[in-house]
Amino acid sequence: MTDRPTTGTHPLDHLVLPTPDLDVARARLTALGFVVAPTGVHPFGTVNCCVFLADGTYLEPLAIGNEQAAIDATAAGNVFVARDRLYRDSRGDDGFSAVVLATDNADADHARFVGAGLSAGGMLSFSRAFTDTSGKSDTASFKLAFAATSGATDAFLFVCQRINAPDVDRTALQAHANGATGILEVVAISDQPTEQYRLISISANDPAASGDGGAFVLPRATLSVLDPKSFTARFGIPAGSSTKLRFAAIVFAVCGIDATSSLLAANAIQHDIAGTDIVVRPASGQGAAFIFRETQ
Structure with missing residues (x-):
């Protein structure tokens, strides 16, 4: 445990x-x-x-x-x-x-x-x-x-x-063919990000957290809250309809990005490159954007 x-x-x-x-x-x-x-x-x-x-x-x-x-x-x-x-x-x-x-x-x-x-x-x-x-x-x-x-x-x-x-x-x-070993970041969208900070800090038992830059660094992963324009600029994905708070993307740590890309291509999974990330848009059975990022 x-x-x-x-x-x-x-x-x-x-x-x-x-x-x-x-x-x-x-x-x-x-x-x-x-x-x-x-x-x-x-x-x-x-x-x-x-x-x-x-x-x-x-x-x-x-x-x-x-x-x-x-x-x-x-x-x-x-x-x-x-x-x-x-x-x-x-x-x-x-x-x-x-x-x-x-x-x-x-x-x-x-x-x-x-x-x-x-x-x-x-x-x-x-x-x-x-x-x-x-x-x-x-x-x-x-x-x-x-x-x-x-x-x-x-x-x-x-x-x-x-x-x-x-x-x-x-x-x-836990032995995933795509090389995923953990979650680096969870990304949410909000029309008014700062209004969500209190909810997140209290939920996480960290009332002093200020959400610096919209990011709350939790043990195991970061929880980020972005406005729609920032979300689209970062991932190249439309932010969708107006929302107080909506969880939208998951960033996974992978041990080899080339192997991940090859697997996605072999399985006919459409994906895009955003900087050093592989971005897979939401689809039926996959309710969030999946982002794969290589870590050392």
């Missing part, structure tokens, strides 16, 4: 990527050179097929597996499912809805969110089965606390406390 400090800034844990169909997401992510884990089933109607990275972070493509269970969960006050539905109603079924930060005290985080007027609703505790590529299974248990600004529909943040971490070997799940 990765160490999770009791004090200081919360590290990046994972990213939630809504998708209409896990099969579509699995096919797209596999073509991009990722190893995709077996399907995980939540007890409240959603399902996922995660991509685990060696730095301890992961992607969580999320679909509705049982519509009635999801409806019932929302009615019962399940914030995770309710925010997923809110995002899909606002942005569609393909996208990037949430940034998740690791914590060892979700109760304290929830109290902090409530006190700051940023709580998105009640906490959520749940368990689910986890299976690795060899078929070995275990039970994972989590406690979540949620944060969002009033009226926001395009994005939210939450903290995740692992009550029980699966005792399974993820080595095979």
